[in-house]
Amino acid sequence: MSKVVVFNRTGSADVLEIIDSAVAAPGAREVQMRVAALGLNRAEVMYRNGQYVIEPQFPARLGYEAAGTVTAVGKDVTDFAVGDKVSVIPSFMFTDYGMYGEVVNVPVHAVVKHPDNLSFDEAAASWMMYITAFGALIEYGQLCAGQHVVIRAASSSVGLAAIQIARMVGAIPIAITRSSEKRAQLLQAGAAQVIASDEQDLVAELNQICGSAGVNIVFDPVGGPDTAKLMQVMANGAHYFQYGALDSRNIEVPVMDILAKHLTLRGYELFEITTDAEKRARAHAFVSAGLASGQLKPVIDKTFTFDKIADAHRYMESNGQIGKIVVTL
Missing domain, CATH: 3.40.50.720 (NAD(P)-binding Rossmann-like Domain)
Known part of the structure; x- marks a missing residue:
């Protein structure tokens, strides 16, 4: 079982609920990870409001950005093993996967090993x-x-x-x-x-x-x-x-x-890059090099705990932040 965020109608941050949900074993070409940190972005607010490019399918999950530790791998996954520290490149739709949870499954093409000099908070904040x-x-x-x-x-x-x-x-x-x-x-x-x-x-x-x-x-x-x-x-x-x-x-x-x-x-x-394997690889190489060298350093404005996910959304909508909003688990 895992605590996950869902919503059953569009609207303000009040529609977000934290529930207990069973997590299936990772399928073929999937990685399961225990989430340590989430990065928030405007697309998630728009999706919750019903203003995004796709319509929510209730009960709806959401979340594009996460970092954590691999807990299991599915069939045909060879590049990752249990215990690896990884983060997620947004390259899927909310109707397929959602990162707002303690334990989540992720398509393997979206999973990367981030540079060792990054904390989980920084890794979750970086890719999008x-x-x-x-x-x-x-x-x-x-x-x-x-x-x-x-x-x-x-x-x-x-x-x-x-x-x-x-x-x-x-x-x-x-x-x-x-x-x-x-x-x-x-x-x-x-x-x-x-x-x-x-x-x-x-x-x-x-x-x-x-x-x-x-x-x-x-x-x-x-x-x-x-x-x-x-x-x-x-x-x-x-x-x-x-x-x-x-x-x-x-x-x-x-x-x-x-x-x-x-x-x-x-x-x-973003998806012009992240859903194209060659462009995604070039982006990953460029950003990884910048993160490893310190030329790219994520600016984190404020962190919230997972139980305050609605407050994190409200803070994003206030438009007062300078940098990334991160939620820790």
Whole structure:
């Protein structure tokens, strides 16, 4: 038996329940793990609210990110053994697997041995945010030393991961946040410059920072009207990656900027990388190297115990965090 989190209707964090549930033996190509830590992410909140890309099937499980110790392996699993310390790369749907539990089964393709210098909390916090940023900035954007990358919602876990990855390859990360409240923390986290979009002129500030070189990549989970402003300062052939919709209004696209500068605007999601074996392997290698060297270091904002999972969700929805929210078991 294992304590697991389920919900039987969509809604606020109050719908989350912790119940006792039998855990089946791992099937073929599955690994069973005792969970030590969970990383929280916005997709889980959206799924609980009924606003995600898939509909919950009740009683619904959830959870993409975890780290712990292997307790059993299924048929055809050769790379892992009981006692291995492992963590999970999100590459499955909540309707198939959920990590919110004391003991869980995981598809073997999603399991990795993380660098030894990571704690379970850090390992659980790492893969989703770093691979999300890696996919846009490195796999598709080919970000290089000396280039400018604009990172919106920069105090989020993915935003901080993007800042670190940009620094790792010698690029220049420009953090965009709504107010000046988080400026000092973002500079300390590695941002070369911080712009408060509600207080400063985005176009004027970016033109002053980038000059004639312009912005090479925009990495944006927000959208909304400011998209048009950012496109004004993008370089020829630059890429705009939209990976969320925190602002639900339609994106405004200035057609002459698109045409004259040959800009690329594309939707992007983590699963483009994690469900493709070759891309997932490249992401794993890049992120593992960064974690092992210390160039990538997960920023953990706050930890909660498993029995306070609803409070952890409420804290995420308050939008006050700088970095990752982790739940320990």
